[in-house]
Amino acid sequence: MSTIKDVSKLAGVSPATVSRVINNANGVSAKTKEKVKQAIAELDFYPNAQARALVKQSTNTIGVVMSELSDPFFAIMARSIEITAEKYNANVLISTGSLNEEKERQAINSLQAQRCKAMVVNSKILSDEELIDFAHKIPGFVLINKYIEAIQERCIWLDNQQGGFNMAQYILEMGHSNVLVLSTKNKVYDASRRLAGIQSAFTQAHKILPANHIIYTSPDPQGGEKAIEQALANGIKFTAVLAYNDAVAVGAVAKLTEKGLSVPENVSVIGFDDVLLANYCSPPLTTVKYPIAVMSQKATELALTLSKNEGKVSQTINTYKYKPIIIKRSSVSWG
Amino acid sequence: MSTIKDVSKLAGVSPATVSRVINNANGVSAKTKEKVKQAIAELDFYPNAQARALVKQSTNTIGVVMSELSDPFFAIMARSIEITAEKYNANVLISTGSLNEEKERQAINSLQAQRCKAMVVNSKILSDEELIDFAHKIPGFVLINKYIEAIQERCIWLDNQQGGFNMAQYILEMGHSNVLVLSTKNKVYDASRRLAGIQSAFTQAHKILPANHIIYTSPDPQGGEKAIEQALANGIKFTAVLAYNDAVAVGAVAKLTEKGLSVPENVSVIGFDDVLLANYCSPPLTTVKYPIAVMSQKATELALTLSKNEGKVSQTINTYKYKPIIIKRSSVSWG
DNA sequence: TTGAAAGCGCTAACAC
């Protein structure tokens, strides 16, 4: 790979001049500019991004931490961040953390090593203290899908508790009182918020949600299938299922159908997120809309802005809480 | 952000020694190592990845070019690459190109600027010549989902034509002869291969596929819906739909159902890819399996290997063609 | 309008 020196030699100018040309600086005569451009083309030269970053002390790269690219929810998030970043001419570096504390930390560290000043982090598992710490060290550190009061001006979040509350309230209104809740690994932040919301709706309605009606399972269709299998095997009685997300819901529907229980006639099911799948599965899924695309865009813009201002937070706006909304389709019937 | 010099000062050693410690080089006494480590912790120091890359002349980063992260197909691909890269301690840099020639080229260029020596590229639209050119310049350049003879030892591909052929052969065997084909933008590589396969199956069966039975639409559910709407509006008669991918198929099913045509009783539908959606939509979709996860893993390993060998291709293996297989579910009936 | 020179943060010879 050729360097700026090679180009300068071929064009018969100094490296500085070549630098001026590739950076569109003015103060270069049209003639030399032309010569340089030709040399660049001839040598197929691309300025080394690392060298540039090193001297400029900035990369214009936004780092993204999330757990699982292949999950449609995160895929939408990634896409939205990317589109937004492009608008601001920023590059995107994605680092995945999975549901493991050490990995999540590493993901952030590797982004730090890349000297990303802007970061959008979807932490599922790190402690609040550690995240607050990061926020204080990294100017453009933004948390998405999570709320921590101490750094609320850097949190873009959905009110998950409200979402859980909505699901439960709706299903109770529909006349179901034997409800099965499919949650996920209890250390996962949003899962616990949603569960809290569900429980508070039960309490408010003076109903009881027995502990054995809560099953913790993996957040994918297989998880949904397994959970239903298990509930049925344990003889748990239920006429409704509240799933952690749409993928789990869809797996639950599949297993219920397989066992001769039709949805929504025998069992009602509610998902969460409203990903593509929810609209096209059968029956179309009643679910809670998670406006992740809008939120990701906001998070990206905030991260970029903060990193420019060296972390100085704007005075006017200081909270970014989004509201979940029930999308009623066909997977719920009167109980 | 602190530098190696700051650390060396605080620890009372030379920068070289610090470098030795962070690189786990031997020849450092336990005592100094301890001092240095303490200083590192105290200053919260992370070695600057760009500076490192610059002097080492290598980044251990694999670049990925693809069009659309939010498509589940690509999401699986990204995930598989990531998992594989991690095994080899390589970082992943994703650059998206969309279905636009200039953007695709830019995506590759920006990866070049980052000095990625290994690259997995899913090109939808660049010309063969240009791709061959890149392959000659970039040691670890690997093409995924595309076959170009001149660089076949760097191509990981599915036999799309065979896949198209299989779909069509199966639907013809099932007794359908009024078939609607939902393809996508005709410049897209795999779409054209699949279409060619479909056509050759028709020819071989001495059947005719009229030109107005081929509709070009966007590769997502909305595209499927629109295409069906259009076909119906134009009074085209069909009892079977061959879709470009599962997302299109699922959209088609939704629109057909909406119009009072049930699947598979009135119309049979076949998808392509076998993404998660295919198994959980209604009815479960008969589709063509695209083993993208395995292929992505292979591509990653190949790219990494080639980049280590400076592009020298191993002698033993020299072709990576994968076979599509029909997965029979419930969206096809006898015609 | 152009060039020389210093330096970004790190590693790798080569001394000692």
Add this chain to the structure above:
DNA sequence: GTGTTAGCGCTTTCAA
């Protein structure tokens, strides 16, 4: 074992 030095490819003063 440890330090000194040069240099990776680029940008940016400062001079000319």
